Every structure is written in C-alpha cells, then in structure tokens.
Amino acid sequence: MIKESNKRSRLLEAANKLVYAQGFNQTTLADIAREAEVPLGNVYYYFKTKEDIGQALIGYRADFYGGLIAQWDRLPDPKQRLHALIGEVEGQREALAASGCPIGSLCQELHKDGGVLAEKSADLMGAILGWTEQQFRELGKGTESADLALHLVTVLQGASLLTHTFNKPDLVLRETTRLRKWVDSL
Structure with a gap:
C-alpha cells in the first residue's frame, strides 16, 4: 500500500511539474509516466483518463x-x-x-x-x-x-x-x- 501511494504521489508530482512547464494539453500520460519513473501501464491503475489526472492535479495545487x-x-x-x-x-x-x-x-x-x-x-x-x-x-x-x-x-x-x-x-x-x-x- 505504501509503495502504491508513493507511485501515485510521484505521478502527481510529475504531472504538476510537466503541466506547469509545458501545459496540460501538451503533456501526455506517457510524459508523466516517464517523469515519475512509473511504467505507462501503471498510470491507468491510478488515473483512468487524462481528465482524472487533471482533477487530481487541481486538488494537488489546491492543497x-x-x-x-x-x-x-x-x-x-x-x-x-x-x-x-x-x-x-x-x-x-x-x-x-x-x-x-x-x-x-x-x-x-x-x-x-x-x-x-x-x-x-x-x-x-x-x-x-x-x-x-x-x-x-x-x-x-x-x-x-x-x-x-x-x-x-x-x-x-x-x-x-x-x-x-x-x-x-x-x-x-x-x-x-x-x-x-x-x-x-x-
């Protein structure tokens, strides 16, 4: 469980960094996976769609x-x-x-x-x-x-x-x- 939440956190931190640098529409799930050092297939375990990661990113920034x-x-x-x-x-x-x-x-x-x-x-x-x-x-x-x-x-x-x-x-x-x-x- 700790390892899983660590992956989710890394994905969110990577999304935050990349979306800030290059924009939401220009950032792909593959970019986020690569930056977080998480296999692309694992991204879908935490975020089914790009909109899901967008909502999580907004929550991340709100926090x-x-x-x-x-x-x-x-x-x-x-x-x-x-x-x-x-x-x-x-x-x-x-x-x-x-x-x-x-x-x-x-x-x-x-x-x-x-x-x-x-x-x-x-x-x-x-x-x-x-x-x-x-x-x-x-x-x-x-x-x-x-x-x-x-x-x-x-x-x-x-x-x-x-x-x-x-x-x-x-x-x-x-x-x-x-x-x-x-x-x-x-």
Whole structure:
C-alpha cells in the first residue's frame, strides 16, 4: 500500500511539474509516466483518463496553496498576510518568467476547452480571491473588499503574465514593490 501511494504521489508530482512547464494539453500520460519513473501501464491503475489526472492535479495545487494560506493565516495582521501573498509571487519571479503562474496558466488553458476541469480550476483562483477579500474585510474595508481583492489579484496575475511573455523577472519585482506600498497605504 505504501509503495502504491508513493507511485501515485510521484505521478502527481510529475504531472504538476510537466503541466506547469509545458501545459496540460501538451503533456501526455506517457510524459508523466516517464517523469515519475512509473511504467505507462501503471498510470491507468491510478488515473483512468487524462481528465482524472487533471482533477487530481487541481486538488494537488489546491492543497499546496491551501497550505500556504494556512501559514499566512498564522500571521497576526491582515496587512502582513497580504504581504505574504505578494511575497510568494515575488519569490516565484524566475519560475514565472519561465512558465507563467501555475494557477493562472492552468485556468487559462483549461477554460479554452470548458467542462468540469475548467470549473474546478476556477475554484483555485476563487479561493485566492476569497481569501484576499477576507483580508481586506479584516482591514475594515467593508463593501470595497471584493474590489480591492480583485485589484490585487489582477495586478499579480497581469504581472505574472507579462513576466512570462517577456521573460523578465524584474517586471514582477516592480509590480510587487508597488503593491506593497499600496497595501501599506490602506
């Protein structure tokens, strides 16, 4: 049983890495099996279809970002928590230049095809937006909170997209610096 779950974990980690680097549609089950060092036939034991691995991948990323949010929630002040979100993006600037935002890129690609995976991927972005809105509510921003959260996440996503488009990590750094000042001014 432990060996079996290890294979499943390796497959998910390989899928996460490959889908981030080359996209969901460009990544085959054979690519994932090769990266995970699992025979291709064994992949079907854990994931019957590519959509199954897509759903598991979305869950994998949700768990990862849920873990980050749980860490940030331990910070005593909502401004510190917002700075932690901004810092996470800032810290990923080299990876963003190479492959874009792990959530934003996946959402964009899956939404072109529509369906269940598109809906589930939207939940990833929705969770970040909801958490960000909660931080603004705790700052006393009331009805403005949703718009403030939308602005913050939009700037982070836009900076991530442009960083990837131009392969310039400093673009994220410039925008996160502005965002930190903006958050501090609230």
